[in-house]
Amino acid sequence: MIIDEERTVLVDDLSGLRWRKSSRSSMQGNCVEVAFIGSAVAARDSKAPEGGKLVVRQAAWASFLHALRNGRFDGCGAVGDA
Structure with missing residues (x-):
């Protein structure tokens, strides 16, 4: 894994990660799963699960969760909304 000064995270292999999802998630599979990789989050x-993955620094992930919990994205609409 490489994390440079410009917030870029490069990961060669994500196959061995332990993926987790929220205990609040439904059993319908509409969830985001996360895995922790050193100082990054996937x-x-x-x-x-075999599709694309997003990897960011833990600080960026923490900032995203903080904004989410504080309603920053409320009213933005879901992907696919018309």
């Missing part, structure tokens, strides 16, 4: 869609 996220993926539980419906498509």
